[in-house]
């Protein structure tokens with residue numbers, strides 16, 4: 001379930017404010033300049049069909065926001081691939097420490113799950129995104145992303161610059177102090 005948890009940035013062990021409903025999540029994130037939308041989840045037979053399945057939404061938001069590049073990132077467990085654990089760990093580690101971008105980071109989750117951690121206004125806002133969620137992290141926002149130890153997701157990525165994803169790592173170890181996606185999912189299931 002899509003979930004927003006809000007914690008003080010200096011008290012990762014505090015009891016979080018938790019919001020489950022989409023309108024409440026959108027309103028709380030909008031207060032810090034972060035766009036969150038829910039799109040209707042469509043049936044997508046294969047990764048190659050993602051952009052055609054969401055063509056209307058992609059066109060609308062690209063025209064509104066000026067995105068010049070759109071692509072699809074997809075990662076799912078492959079039990080037949082002995083290299084999967086190493087590939088998963090390498091993919092996860094790229095985004096797991098605090099960083100910023102000159103460009104906004106805009107993602108729509110077609111399937112699966114991932115957690116954005118946004119450091120804003122003395123808080124860390126943890127958005128556990130699932131299928132149907134669009135999130136737009138403003139440029140220069142300190143954040144990190146956890147796809148979990150067994151990543152499984154497909155996401156449309158929108159870019160304002162041709163260079164695509166370029167992260168500027170802050171060197172602040174804050175991410176290591178906050179619960180990771182696996183822990184959050186495990187605690188919500190218990």
Ligand SMILES: [Fe+2]
Nearest residue numbers: 099101105167
């Ligand atoms: Fe990022």
